[in-house]
Amino acid sequence: MQYTVTVLPGDGIGPDIIREAVQVVERVGRKFGHHFTFEERLIGGVAYDQTGEPLPQSTLNSALHSDAVLLGAVGGPKWDGLKGEERPEAALLGIRKALNLFANIRPAKIYRSLRDACPLRPDIIGEDGLDIVVIRELTGGIYFGPRKREIRDGVEMAYDTMLYNENEIRRIAHVAFQSARKRNHLVTNVDKANVLEVSRLWRKVVMEVAKEYPDVTLNHLYVDNAAMQLVRDPKQFDVIVTGNCFGDILSDEASQITGSIGMLPSASMGEGALGMFEPIHGSAPDIAGQDKANPIATILSAAMMFTYSFGKLEEAACIEKAVDEVLEAGYRTADIWSEGCTLVGTRQMGQLICERIEAI
Numbered sequence: 420m421q422y423t424v425t426v427l428p429g430d431g432i433g434p435d436i437i438r439e440a441v442q443v444v445e446r447v448g449r450k451f452g453h454h455f456t457f458e459e460r461l462i463g464g465v466a467y468d469q470t471g472e473p474l475p476q477s478t479l480n481s482a483l484h485s486d487a488v489l490l491g492a493v494g495g496p497k498w499d500g501l502k503g504e505e506r507p508e509a510a511l512l513g514i515r516k517a518l519n520l521f522a523n524i525r526p527a528k529i530y531r532s533l534r535d536a537c538p539l540r541p542d543i544i545g546e547d548g549l550d551i552v553v554i555r556e557l558t559g560g561i562y563f564g565p566r567k568r569e570i571r572d573g574v575e576m577a578y579d580t581m582l583y584n585e586n587e588i589r590r591i592a593h594v595a596f597q598s599a600r601k602r603n604h605l606v607t608n609v610d611k612a613n614v615l616e617v618s619r620l621w622r623k624v625v626m627e628v629a630k631e632y633p634d635v636t637l638n639h640l641y642v643d644n645a646a647m648q649l650v651r652d653p654k655q656f657d658v659i660v661t662g663n664c665f666g667d668i669l670s671d672e673a674s675q676i677t678g679s680i681g682m683l684p685s686a687s688m689g690e691g692a693l694g695m696f697e698p699i700h701g702s703a704p705d706i707a708g709q710d711k712a713n714p715i716a717t718i719l720s721a722a723m724m725f726t727y728s729f730g731k732l733e734e735a736a737c738i739e740k741a742v743d744e745v746l747e748a749g750y751r752t753a754d755i756w757s758e759g760c761t762l763v764g765t766r767q768m769g770q771l772i773c774e775r776i777e778a779i
């Protein structure tokens with residue numbers, strides 16, 4: 420097959436990790452007979468520096484006619500002083516919205532070989548490890564509601580609004596229930612319905628959608644309790660469905676259970692096959708350009724691209740197996756390193772995974 424992929428390295432460690440993911444995609448392409456055209460475009464702080472806008476039209480145009488988008492990360496202290504709409508983060512929200520990528524799928528899995536990196540007691544995780552997925556609504560909620568900053572009667576004030584309509588809730592709920600059907604038939608809805616009106620609507624709609632999935636068990640948690648339960652007893656979860664802001668926070672929390680945020684991939688999907696694939700972490704300015712970043716989250720995001728945008732499950736499985744085998748062989752970047760393991764940099768980790776792909 421022939422695929423066009425828009426590649427957006429972005430800022431900080433973005434270029435470091437994307438370079439490795441692109442090599443992995445090329446290697447998988449050679450193995451399985453696919454040809455890739457990579458269109459590298461600007462996004463985030465680097466785009467702002469070069470063009471005056473964080474999300475140039477040429478980037479959007481490329482993404483819109485591609486089969487998939489692979490993104491590194493955006494942002495960093497250099498751009499923290501910019502106005503909201505000029506910030507690198509605004510570009511990320513802008514591209515998600517422009518491509519209507521309302522469903523953000525964030526799996527959190529503990530690799531057998533990384534049990535030592537999990538900060539929870541071994542009896543909490545158990546023999547069979549952990550495998551949960553956060554389904555985060557991505558194009559609505561407080562990230563996109565009306566906002567303002569102004570001075571009233573000499574006092575500076577600001578607001579953001581958590582706004583959802585029933586259609587936005589319904590479609591993300593369907594994604595969650597469908598995902599649960601392929602997994603362990605359990606959905607936990609996370610909201611703040613004891614306080615927020617928007618959460619009461621959210622919960623009502625999720626319960627309505629649940630009626631179409633009688634084979635899936637639905638339960639509800641308030642987000643504060645959910646944050647606590649995630650570290651107390653993460654195995655009670657299978658699929659978590661939640662809004663944009665709560666999902667952002669809970670998925671970072673879930674990542675730590677797996678050992679490192681450098682391990683967690685994501686897929687952002689809309690109604691069709693076009694998706695954007697990015698690690699859940701940010702641009703990690705503290706380690707950018709030092710060959711220290713863990714590229715696995717981005718490489719696993721590329722695996723999700725094969726599954727979700729291309730429908731190529733064998734190719735995705737090959738990448739996941741290669742990652743698993745490299746970890747089993749004891750290679751670790753600094754964020755997941757433990758005694759007795761071999762410390763490697765970003766490039767070597769990418770290279771090792773490419774070699775395994777060839778050998779599998």
Ligand SMILES: NC(=O)c1ccc[n+]([C@@H]2O[C@H](COP(=O)([O-])OP(=O)(O)OC[C@H]3O[C@@H](n4cnc5c(N)ncnc54)[C@H](O)[C@@H]3O)[C@@H](O)[C@H]2O)c1
Binds near residue numbers: 699702714
């Ligand atoms: N999707 C995105 O592009 C995205 C996501 C989150 C944050 N950000 C932006 O990134 C910038 C930095 O944000 P932050 O520091 O809050 O979060 P971050 O995720 O960039 O970093 C948090 C910590 O995790 C470490 N880390 C992150 N990814 C890693 C990797 N692959 N390997 C090893 N260690 C890794 C970092 O070194 C840092 O100590 C901010 O401008 C923020 O807005 C972007």
Ligand SMILES: CC(C)[C@H](C(=O)O)[C@@H](O)C(=O)O
Binds near residue numbers: 511512667699700701
């Ligand atoms: C950088 C920021 C806009 C982004 C978000 O909050 O969605 C990030 O934290 C993420 O998780 O992808």
Ligand SMILES: [Mg+2]
Binds near residue numbers: 667668671699
């Ligand atoms: Mg985040």
